[in-house]
Amino acid sequence: LLEGPSDLAAVDALAALRGRDLAAEGVCVLSMNGAMNAARFARILGPPGLGLRLTGLCDERERPYYDRGLERAGAPRDGVFVCVADLEEELIRALGAEWVEETVRAEGDLRAWQTFRSQPAQQGRSRERQLRRFLGTKKGRKIHYGRVLVEALGPDEVPGPLRGLFAGL
Secondary structure, rough: OEEEEEHHHHHHHHHHHHHOOOOOOOOOOEOOOOHHHHHHHHHOOOOOOOOOOOOEEEHHHHHHHHHHHHEEEHOOOOOOOEEEOHHHHHHHHHHHHHHHHHHHHHOOOOHHHHHHOOOHHHOOOOOOHHHHHHHHHOOOOHHHHHHHHHHOOOOOOOHHHHHHHHHHH
């Protein structure tokens, strides 16, 4: 169970990199369109519904939604892997802000990035925080970069939450 489409893009990209066909393995990867939907999905897919084993990936601030939803459904909560801030922050930390900034340039978003960085609200923020916020400023950008950044990861650079999620699949 994933919070949104950018997480789905990242998981799909990592599966492809690892040569895994999750659907063929019997793994259904779902974007719930928000962590607040965790209880509904856990009720339908978990022990009270289809009885499937559930696992997921979420942001630290969204963890309570997963915990409550899984607990109410009688599903174990130990299969949820938590990103410190969010998956984008994990990927930026794994790859380094300079590399991500170069990727933004290579992907044709340099002008938008420069405009974004010049905004008063961005002054005094770290490059990492600016990048993380920038990725969420345009519809579809988080999805695109979720895939692009995961595809750039070396085997030893996969962030802990993603590594844990895949280890449990």
